[in-house]
Amino acid sequence: MYKLFLTLRYLRKRRIAYFAIAAVTLCTAMVLIVMSVMGGFLDELKRKARGILSDLIVDNRSASGFPLYQEFIDEVSKWPEVAVASPVIYSYALLRFPDTEQTATVRAVGLRLKDAYVVNAFKDGLFYEKFYPDTTTLEPQKMPVIGYDPDAPRVKLHIDKGDFDVELPPRRLPPELQAALDRAMKDGVADDESVISEEEQLLRKAGMSPIIGVYDEASEGADPGWVGDELPGIIIGRDIVAERASDGRYRRFSFYPRGMRVILTLIPVSTSGSVDTPVKAAFRYADDSRSGIYDIDSQHVYCDFSLLQKLLEMSAAVRADGSGTIQARTSQVLVKTRPGVDAAVLAPRLEEAYRKVARNPAHQLDGVDSRLASLVRVYTWEQSQAHIIAPVEKERQLVTILFGIISLVAVVLVLCILYMIVLQKTRDIGIVKSIGGSSAGVAAIFVFYGAAVGIIGAALGTSLGYAFVVNINEIQAFLVRLNPAWQVWDRSVYSFDSIPSTVKTADMIGVVFVAICAATFGSLAAAWRAGSMQPVEALRYE
Amino acid sequence: MNSATQSPPTRAAENAPQATSTRPLLAAQGLTKTYRMGAEELRVLSDCSLTVAGGEFVAIMGKSGSGKSTLLHILGALDVPQQGQLTFRDEPVFAPPNRRSQRVSMFDVLNSAERMRIRLRRRHFGFVFQFYHLLPELNVLENVLITRMVGLKTFAWPAGRAAARADALAILQRVGLGERLRHRPNQLSGGERQRVAIARALVHRPDVLLADEPTGNLDAENGASLMALLKGLHREGQTIVMVTHDSSVAQFADRTLVLERGRLRA
Numbered sequence: 001m002y003k004l005f006l007t008l009r010y011l012r013k014r015r016i017a018y019f020a021i022a023a024v025t026l027c028t029a030m031v032l033i034v035m036s037v038m039g040g041f042l043d044e045l046k047r048k049a050r051g052i053l054s055d056l057i058v059d060n061r062s063a064s065g066f067p068l069y070q071e072f073i074d075e076v077s078k079w080p081e082v083a084v085a086s087p088v089i090y091s092y093a094l095l096r097f098p099d100t101e102q103t104a105t106v107r108a109v110g111l112r113l114k115d116a117y118v119v120n121a122f123k124d125g126l127f128y129e130k131f132y133p134d135t136t137t138l139e140p141q142k143m144p145v146i147g148y149d150p151d152a153p154r155v156k157l158h159i160d161k162g163d164f165d166v167e168l169p170p171r172r173l174p175p176e177l178q179a180a181l182d183r184a185m186k187d188g189v190a191d192d193e194s195v196i197s198e199e200e201q202l203l204r205k206a207g208m209s210p211i212i213g214v215y216d217e218a219s220e221g222a223d224p225g226w227v228g229d230e231l232p233g234i235i236i237g238r239d240i241v242a243e244r245a246s247d248g249r250y251r252r253f254s255f256y257p258r259g260m261r262v263i264l265t266l267i268p269v270s271t272s273g274s275v276d277t278p279v280k281a282a283f284r285y286a287d288d289s290r291s292g293i294y295d296i297d298s299q300h301v302y303c304d305f306s307l308l309q310k311l312l313e314m315s316a317a318v319r320a321d322g323s324g325t326i327q328a329r330t331s332q333v334l335v336k337t338r339p340g341v342d343a344a345v346l347a348p349r350l351e352e353a354y355r356k357v358a359r360n361p362a363h364q365l366d367g368v369d370s371r372l373a374s375l376v377r378v379y380t381w382e383q384s385q386a387h388i389i390a391p392v393e394k395e396r397q398l399v400t401i402l403f404g405i406i407s408l409v410a411v412v413l414v415l416c417i418l419y420m421i422v423l424q425k426t427r428d429i430g431i432v433k434s435i436g437g438s439s440a441g442v443a444a445i446f447v448f449y450g451a452a453v454g455i456i457g458a459a460l461g462t463s464l465g466y467a468f469v470v471n472i473n474e475i476q477a478f479l480v481r482l483n484p485a486w487q488v489w490d491r492s493v494y495s496f497d498s499i500p501s502t503v504k505t506a507d508m509i510g511v512v513f514v515a516i517c518a519a520t521f522g523s524l525a526a527a528w529r530a531g532s533m534q535p536v537e538a539l540r541y542e
Numbered sequence: 543m544n545s546a547t548q549s550p551p552t553r554a555a556e557n558a559p560q561a562t563s564t565r566p567l568l569a570a571q572g573l574t575k576t577y578r579m580g581a582e583e584l585r586v587l588s589d590c591s592l593t594v595a596g597g598e599f600v601a602i603m604g605k606s607g608s609g610k611s612t613l614l615h616i617l618g619a620l621d622v623p624q625q626g627q628l629t630f631r632d633e634p635v636f637a638p639p640n641r642r643s644q645r646v647s648m649f650d651v652l653n654s655a656e657r658m659r660i661r662l663r664r665r666h667f668g669f670v671f672q673f674y675h676l677l678p679e680l681n682v683l684e685n686v687l688i689t690r691m692v693g694l695k696t697f698a699w700p701a702g703r704a705a706a707r708a709d710a711l712a713i714l715q716r717v718g719l720g721e722r723l724r725h726r727p728n729q730l731s732g733g734e735r736q737r738v739a740i741a742r743a744l745v746h747r748p749d750v751l752l753a754d755e756p757t758g759n760l761d762a763e764n765g766a767s768l769m770a771l772l773k774g775l776h777r778e779g780q781t782i783v784m785v786t787h788d789s790s791v792a793q794f795a796d797r798t799l800v801l802e803r804g805r806l807r808a
């Protein structure tokens with residue numbers, strides 16, 4: 001009893017303990033903030049990686065791909081656990097914008113768009129599809145252009161710059177697109193992710209109906225409509241065709257209009273693994289997509305699976321010598337499971353199913369194809385994204401450990417301060433021992449003391465850290481208002497719109513626990529010294 | 543024993559028949575204590591013996607530096623001699639000599655002799671130091687209560703609390719500090735501090751009160767009233783061993799011993 005009593009008394013009367021508490025508070029807050037922000041970052045990354053993948057990925061990690069995917073898909077699609085199975089091809093390519101002479105190295109992804117809408121969150125990341133529902137397609141298409149209605153009353157516009165008025169005929173989208181846009185608007189779809197150009201703002205203010213995205217204009221007086229050759233559609237990663245502003249919204253440019261012609265240069269990889277002559281194909285920019293992972297959105301383009309397969313010479317063919325057929329190949333098959341199915345359990349079964357298809361003698365696989373088939377494995381999405389997530393996970397651990405080590409300063413401070421208090425209180429220790437306090441009892445006073453410093457410090461630190469993390473975006477905004485150079489979190493750099501600002505209960509409990517243990521640990525040396533003092537020597541201490 | 547109505551009754555008073563028994567309460571045999579400082583050796587006690595019967599009031603006198611405090615610390619189980627034995631009601635207080643177990647360590651619970659000394663300090667002895675030694679963070683009442691707190695297990699404290707408080711208030715009343723309960727030691731005079739120290743040493747009704755120069759820092763008037771208090775306690779049956787260098791103070795005792803060259807003589 002006297003132990004707690006003296007602990008509390010010393011805590012109240014020894015101001016120096018406040019420094020120890022402050023140190024524990026700051027370290028606790030620091031570690032909690034780091035864990036929360038890094039953890040939020042990691043979660044966001046996982047969520048986004050999840051968005052571009054399916055539950056299970058069938059892959060043989062070979063640029064040549066693997067055969068018999070369709071037979072496999074036909075087989076597993078019958079399973080009750082499988083919602084959709086869809087093939088995907090990946091290939092490196094050059095993307096050229098003929099109008100601006102710009103070229104980018106990209107990863108071309110061949111997919112079945114309707115399947116992709118089901119397999120993952122691909123559809124949610126599309127821009128034009130959101131505002132013009134059901135208009136994005138990878139099928140051959142022409143370029144939509146805005147036209148003018150010469151008979152409609154003209155819209156008056158005042159141009160502040162130069163201070164003059166102009167009159168313009170109202171603009172019109174092709175009817176299908178206008179209808180789709182009207183439908184989306186009626187459903188309350190709002191464009192909060194684009195930077196609205198000055199010109200568009202002006203037009204809207206003058207009363208023109210808004211147009212979302214960028215379209216080319218027909219020559220003056222012409223009707224809206226579709227122009228140019230029919231070319232297959234391509235969906236381009238958003239960071240290739242638009243620029244992310246510091247507030248997280250995207251700025252689109254008039255030189256990247258929807259339906260614009262782009263050239264994709266592909267390098268087929270033969271089954272022998274050698275590089276063949278590059279092939280070129282023209283596409284129309286049908287839409288742009290955003291997964292939220294910058295590396296993907298700045299490098300991926302998506303086109304139709306069969307088309308890409310053909311371009312890459314991965315489709316079925318008859319051998320030159322007529323000795324048989326070459327099997328069509330794919331890079332991956334994405335499998336979406338039905339709700340409640342454990343992907344990790346399904347993975348080996350899928351692998352077995354593929355083996356069975358490959359072993360079927362009816363397919364007559366040649367040596368190369370059987371080798372490619374033998375490499376096929378089924379991965380869960382976590383396994384397949386390990387290369388993106390693992391480094392961030394490691395980083396989080398590393399930073400937490402680093403800050404944990406820095407926090408040892410607080411432990412040392414607790415140690416020093418408690419040791420000092422023990423020295424100052426040597427005579428009191430002698431007194432307590434002289435009235436029958438045991439060594440363990442006296443030591444307990446200081447262990448409790450350390451624990452109390454830890455508990456108070458951890459409580460304050462957790463509150464401080466929590467308040468900081470929850471308001472981290474507001475704090476950032478405030479700092480930026482004071483000085484724009486203090487923008488730490490640049491939304492154009494990080495793909496996330498805001499700094500992660502959730503604190504996990506588990507993190508909080510962990511940090512509090514470690515803080516209390518550390519402070520208690522810091523008190524041990526002092527407690528040991530106090531406990532092992534001889535009563536008379538302690539009483540004589542000057 | 544007509545003072546039974548006075549509170550708190552001391553344990554010695556309850557055990558009054560023992561006071562007359564021949565069996566000593568406290569017996570020291572051949573105590574030797576040396577302080578070693580490098581090569582130099584200072585022999586403070588050498589073959590010093592003493593018996594104290596229950597209910598006795600013994601005064602120990604001696605010159606400054608003669609080792610009175612050292613002896614009293616050993617008698618109070620606060621210090622350990624190199625040689626000799628002390629028994630309390632025939633129970634040995636020290637382990638056989640030259641055992642490492644004489645040292646205080648963190649593991650005193652594992653050491654039966656140290657456990658015995660802790661029990662003596664906690665329940666059977668009350669010690670009044672030469673220099674008061676009050677806990678500065680605690681007020682007068684708490685300084686007295688702390689003895690009872692140490693004596694009670696944590697879970698027994700809520701139940702024993704009221705009784706402990708009543709005893710503390712009674713003993714503080716007795717030493718004349720009933721009105722100063724909330725004062726801190728630094729707000730008290732030397733005499734008042736000494737009386738708090740005495741209250742602290744008595745609140746758990748010890749068998750033996752060991753007082754080291756209780757009047758050493760007091761003026762004549764305060765010293766006299768303190769001695770009156772001790773005399774009163776003694777009359778109630780309290781066993782007292784008192785160290786003093788003042789022969790007028792020693793008069794109050796039944797028996798006076800002089801410590802000289804490490805030994806006691808009558």
Ligand SMILES: Nc1ncnc2c1ncn2[C@@H]1O[C@H](COP(=O)(O)OP(=O)(O)OP(=O)(O)O)[C@@H](O)[C@H]1O
Nearest residue numbers: 577584586604605606607608609610611612613787
């Ligand atoms: N821890 C110690 N280390 C070394 N010498 C000590 C120690 N404690 C006491 N002494 C010495 O032992 C001798 C006796 O000390 P003690 O305090 O017992 O004397 P005392 O008789 O109580 O004197 P006073 O009347 O002044 O209080 C002194 O000479 C002192 O210097």
Ligand SMILES: [Mg+2]
Nearest residue numbers: 610611612672
């Ligand atoms: Mg002395």
